[in-house]
Amino acid sequence: EVQLAQSGAEVKKPGESLRISCKGSGYSFTNYWISWVRQVPGKGLEWMGRIDPSDSYTNYRASFQGHVTISVDTAISTAYLQWSSLKASDTAMYYCARRLPFGDNVWDYWGQGTLVTVSS
Amino acid sequence: EIVLTQSPATLSLSPGERATLSCRASQSVKDYLAWYQQKPGQPPRLLIYDASNRATGIPARFSGSGSGTDFTLTISSLEPEDFAVYYCQQRSNWPPIFGGGTKVEIK
Numbered sequence: 009e010v011q012l013a014q015s016g017a018e019v020k021k022p023g024e025s026l027r028i029s030c031k032g033s034g035y036s037f038t039n040y041w042i043s044w045v046r047q048v049p050g051k052g053l054e055w056m057g058r059i060d061p062s063d064s065y066t067n068y069r070a071s072f073q074g075h076v077t078i079s080v081d082t083a084i085s086t087a088y089l090q091w092s093s094l095k096a097s098d099t100a101m102y103y104c105a106r107r108l109p110f111g112d113n114v115w116d117y118w119g120q121g122t123l124v125t126v127s128s
Numbered sequence: 129e130i131v132l133t134q135s136p137a138t139l140s141l142s143p144g145e146r147a148t149l150s151c152r153a154s155q156s157v158k159d160y161l162a163w164y165q166q167k168p169g170q171p172p173r174l175l176i177y178d179a180s181n182r183a184t185g186i187p188a189r190f191s192g193s194g195s196g197t198d199f200t201l202t203i204s205s206l207e208p209e210d211f212a213v214y215y216c217q218q219r220s221n222w223p224p225i226f227g228g229g230t231k232v233e234i235k
């Protein structure tokens with residue numbers, strides 16, 4: 009069974025760093041791009057960026073470029089989303105998602121989400 | 129960036145009724161449009177991809193249609209578990225974009 013298991017909720021202060029994780033199981037991790045999607049509480053979905061686990065190639069949405077970093081550790085089938093300096097506006101639920109086997113940028117398996125709260 | 133406009137924002141219906149949700153793109157996305165369902169506290173669930181293809185395990189009461197700029201998600205007869213928020217999403221142009229969502233609520 010394909011699963012994406014995300015790390016637990018985080019509470020941070022502005023300016024702090026953070027890395028959240030997404031562990032894939034039940035499939036060949038390096039064969040499927042992983043994307044990260046943000047959802048501000050009560051709002052819609054925003055695609056942030058993606059990584060190809062086979063070579064760590066990344067693409068970012070322009071509005072997130074330079075503010076977040078997506079990485080991967082294939083040895084443990086885990087993708088990461090990290091911030092070096094959080095802002096209050098980063099408060100949101102973050103989902104990782106795996107693309108369809110036969111379609112890019114459409115996602116059939118999703119993690120359960122990681123809630124990040126940034127508050128002084 | 130492409131803009132996806134979903135209408136209506138809220139749809140109030142009773143179980144057993146037919147639901148028709150609209151998604152309009154600011155420019156052609158060909159047939160590269162998907163629909164997702166999201167319930168409170170849950171991640172999105174893929175329903176339809178490439179305008180009209182049901183994802184694995186999705187009941188036949190969900191159907192998608194359209195191409196170019198105008199798309200429709202139809203739920204033929206609402207079940208209690210179908211009351212949720214529905215998002216469309218395009219993958220034709222970079223970056224992938226979601227619509228603002230339509231909430232289907234119990235009347």
